[in-house]
Amino acid sequence: MARWCHDTWKVFPRFVFLRYERRDSQGAVSRLPSERMMSKANKRLVAGAIIAALLGPLAGLATQRALRRADDRRDLDRLGRKVSERVQALEAEVADGRRSVVAAAALLSTSEATTSSEFTRFAVELMARGSALQALSWAPLVPPGERERHEAEARRDAGPGYTITERTASGTLVPAAVRDHYFPVRFIEPLAGNEAAVGFDLGSDPVRLRMLSRAAETGQPAISGLVRLVQETGSSKSFLLAVPVYRGGGDDGGARQLAGFATGVFRVEDLISASSSDKGNGAEQDIVVELVDDASGSRLLSAGPPTGRSNRVASAVVRRDVHLDGTTLTLIARPTASYLSRMAGSRAGAIGFGVFLACELLLALALTAHRWRFEKTRREQAEFARSVIHSVSEGVMVADANGQMTIVNEAARRMLGRGPMNVPRAEWAKVFGLFVPGTDQPFPADQLPLPRAIRGEDVPETEVFVRNAQVPDGAWTSVTGSPLKDVHGQLVGGVVVFRDVTHQKRTQELSQRLSNAVEQAADSVFITDRTGVIEYVNPAFEATTGYSRAEAIGRTPKLLKSGLQSPAYYATLWATIAGGEPFKGTVINCKKSGEHFYAEQTITPIRDLSTGEITHFVSVMRDMTERIKLQESEIEMRLGGAVQRRLFPQQPPTIPGYDIAGTSAPTSATCGDYYDFIPLPDGRLAVCIADVSGHGVSAALIMTAARAYLRSLATTMTPLDRLAGELNRLLLADLEDHYFVTMILVLLDGASGALTWANFGHPTGYVFDRSGAVKAELKSGCTPLGLFPNLKCTQGPAITLDSGDTLVLLTDGILEAASTSGEEFGATAVLDVVRSVIDRPAREIADRVIAATHSFLDGQPQEDDLTVVVCKSTKPPSATL
The missing domain is CATH 3.30.450.20 (PAS domain)
Known part of the structure; x- marks a missing residue:
């Protein structure tokens, strides 16, 4: 069959397209008279016709393009002037709004008792002048100590729900955290639609805060970057303009003090709309406008008509810079095809078409005279070729360059049906029932072997699944294709041959499925x-x-x-x-x-x-190994964790004049950290925090043993240095080489506030005074317990816990907590957290340190146990005597 196909396609294209070669018994080649019919005169005529066919479109196109380029240059200059006018209008809109905000700042600087109604009357008058301001607001400077007073005063006219707020990452408004200063929105006009902004702290957002800082440093108006307004839920972009308001510095010569900021809100979309100069005539409706932030390179706004195949955006572009109080944006305008067609004249197309039409008329006359000479011979040779094709058993289909079927043999009709064959190429898959093998998806029309052959491809064996009325159960076919060319090598169509491979395919697929199932x-x-x-x-x-x-x-x-x-x-x-x-x-x-x-x-x-x-x-x-081990490990961890939780202090001790608390956040069900409060026979209190190397059940067991040893030794009233040595000896006998215990042990005299302490390789503890300053550090002066036979230890210097002082002890899991970037939380961050809540109860301080650590992890897994102990002196030591 392969040899037959080779010989057939060697004969067939030459036969159909007037170059059929006939061999005699000796193999000599003779050609049909049709090829000899083409005389030299006819060849010259055809060559002239081809040249005319090419020169006609080229001449018309060249004429049209030359005229159109001149029109395009004129239209682009016109567009540039229009964009410049729009930039000037946009800058003027912002300048108008700026003057309104400056006027509001002047009002607010003259009086410290501006009421809501006064601000509203003044703001309504300013905004009625026609600027593009969306809102005008007043944000006073509120120190942390005056926050409660400010909120109480504001609730008198803003309502009982007023509070200083900030926006979370999810967009929810919550009470603002403690910070150095607040700049809450006190008044805003119009209030309708902007209620959510009342009380919002402008200093809580980095973009807004940079604007306020720049305005305060320069004393001049400053514009923010793009922000999403808290009073809006959409994705529209806006920016703020802030003017600092100063008070004081009158005749007494005192320095002027920053009192807050008058702010104006601009929506980018409103500015673009307000700056349009052609709102009614539709000219700008055919221009695509983009506003781009030069600093970030991001596109702020894109406006214009819908574009697509019928209304494409032209390649021409006009750019103009927009200067807004130190911020530079770029306005980009691109005309659409509709704009250019409206601006352009009709002379280019008419003249170009006239040139083209004249050339084509000459060509038509020449071809009409030449065509009839070959028609009769072509029909005779085509009939002979069809008789050859219909005699083969494989399906054969031939189509011309337009996709019209010229030959479909009997074998093909038995498989594809006997209905009409000349259907549009895009419907071949639907009409003939051609599918991608293994799916119900029709075979893509342009990927079928016959269209590929028509495009000039030699198509290797390609599988096509056929299912139609002739083959209701479906059949797999293997299809090959070849392009058809005339005697000059020009592509004039394509041919495909297909054979039924259903049985082989089904056997192969079953075997492959079984193999894949086992292999995978x-x-x-x-x-x-x-x-x-x-x-x-x-x-x-x-x-x-x-x-x-x-x-x-x-x-x-x-x-x-x-x-x-x-x-x-x-x-x-x-x-x-x-x-x-x-x-x-x-x-x-x-x-x-x-x-x-x-x-x-x-x-x-x-x-x-x-x-x-x-x-x-x-x-x-x-x-099943991991599942069995996991089940055993989970049981072990749950039992160990239940026992260990019972060993932690259930309640902190109650000592007059002191507030004591401890908390722990383990990495797993069991914990290697330990803290304890042990009453001593002489009335003092032993406060202990420790960390066992490692995690899990082993660390928890060591912690349990250390707790038992320490509680037993503490009841004997042994001095601190001897107690530590005995504890080290007991742990050394129990621990393996790679285990050890770090610890801070503090003995608190509740009557005098005196602290006797030692640090055994543990992270430094801290004593803060009531202002948050570090009064003393409990640094390590001893080696860890259970590591060396001879414990080297230097007891820490005496410390007195005065009124308002706070003792904070913690484990290394807090200090070494790492963020997503690998940065550790560190002692500095811990000190800052404690200072921010130094006036709060001991329990709240401990919880805040744990919460800050988890926040710093930002979703990263906790790799070590977290433990904090806090002891506060709540009255002077003399009061406890």
């Missing part, structure tokens, strides 16, 4: 012959056992024996599968590395379908 299975699969010799293993077997396919094939499953299964187990296994029954069980196998693993195994006999005899065994194994 997550469970280990291996197949042996009836004697147990391995013939196949899948990739999961290699990954689980460590034996490669080459190492396993040819051996028996004994290579997985762990020696932990009894002979009776294997005897039962072989008896079951030899009897033709599947075997299921859990077995302990051994990997190539020597590591044991639990496997849930099913072995199934495979029989020859013709004889019924067992020929192979297939085994499926699922590795």
